[in-house]
Amino acid sequence: MASIDIAAIRKNYGSIAVLHGVDLAIRDGEFVVLVGPSGCGKSTLLRMIAGLEEISAGEIQIGGQRVNDLEPKDRDIAMVFQSYALYPHMTVAGNMSYSLRLRRAAKELIAGKVSAAAATLGLENLLERRPRALSGGQRQRVAMGRAIVRAPKAFLFDEPLSNLDARLRETMRGEIKRLHQSLGATSIYVTHDQIEAMTLADRIVAMNAGLVQQVGSPLDLYDRPANLFVAGFIGSPAMNMFGGTYCAEERVFVAHANTRIPLGRAYACANGAPVTLGIRPEHVVVGGGQGIAAPVDLVEPTGFGTILHLRALGADLKAFTLERKTAQVGETTTVTLPPERLHLFDAEGARIA
Known part of the structure; x- marks a missing residue:
């Protein structure tokens, strides 16, 4: 795993400024949640870390390496999307092993990693099924399993639970937290749901209008909000x-x-x-x-x-x-x-x- 350092990051779409100079240091093994209303810039920041959006100004380092000009595949990160993004013609095992097969990893290594990830996520009995035969929660577990087998430097989660119903979201929150405790993986999680932020994070980054409003533990933000935005957004x-x-x-x-x-x-x-x-x-x-x-x-x-x-x-x-x-x-x-x-x-x- 690795630390992630974000320095003076800005993002412009033409004359429209979306991020206005974000500074953030994420420690190795830390679970950080970016939270804020729609349009605040949190998903844009996550996509810039992943290499899916160009950086207008500033610098991002992963594990001490500057990644501004690196392709997404060269950053050694794994991303879990809201939409699952599973290949419908592949089995669960096929989806989870796809990135390793692209790298021409040994079959024994692939089998071992898929088996271990399936055991961690409770997917052992579903490895031969295709995505259409899975529930929403099972599909999201497969998406997380696909990320786990890569053993990346960092995991990036882009609102992974927003397509699930309330009860399943609650269950999956617990599974993601247990997974992080088990793997100790550096993780950045984007959500607009302050309950997800409070229950999952080691530290919360509250964002609004392209600016970081406050960074701290969940109870720091709850007990001592830095401003009216944080006071009104955190808590229900x-x-x-x-x-x-x-x-x-x-x-x-x-x-x-x-x-x-x-x-x-x-x-x-x-x-x-x-x-x-x-x-x-x-x-x-x-x-x-x-x-x-x-x-x-x-x-x-x-x-x-x-x-x-x-x-x-x-x-x-x-x-x-x-x-x-x-x-x-x-x-x-x-x-x-x-x-x-x-x-x-x-x-x-x-x-x-």
Whole structure:
């Protein structure tokens, strides 16, 4: 396996800039997830690493070797696509061994690698089937097996689970994570699904509009989002956000109708400055008789808990509670925002320390 170093990477399509100078160092054996909305540049960056897109500016190194001008076949990487890209006329074994047969590897070596990969992925009984006789999850396992037998320097995953249903996605997430733990392979995984990013990654790279917004462990991004984009994108349901001003003398957030929310500490922010207050739904305390009055607009039972849609501080607010029997639509409850759970962002959207 190998490290991957990305320095000042830019991508332009004519006069349209897609990536605006991306810097990223991926350690040997690390599982890194590129996450962000459609059009943020994450798949373009992955394809540039693979050699499927030209680099407009900057440099990419794989294992210390500059690969800007290398053909994809010479970069020693394996890519797993969303579309599986299996040969319909070949068996599972034929698809998995194809790259080795192109290299004229010894038959014994091919048989051994295919057998080992099939055992790892639970495909031993499917080796003689063709893709049309496989389920979506089995086809994706074959695509991963084809990558494994090559023993490349790095694995690149381009939204490999987006064609699968929700239950199968959950199963395959677990299989991919176990596979990485078993192989210790350097892996870059692209997704727009923040649940996939949180559950799979050693580190997440949050991207938006061709720029890296934050890099860190899943809990780094969840607990200390660098800006409003990361705060809103990571987490489901999304973080609640309220506009207002900061009162330095009282250490409070001044919200709609002059409601004052204690912050518990001083922030590096000018008195009276416009700010945004954030709090995650699971940190909102519902009921108890004290707090801010909040009419209930909608109740979503999830089985595990309940999501309440409320109105507070002049905006919509979501609260997640483990209680099943809680406030009903049309009622008014109360909410409390614990100071230790609050996040504060400046007028430009950056986190305030």
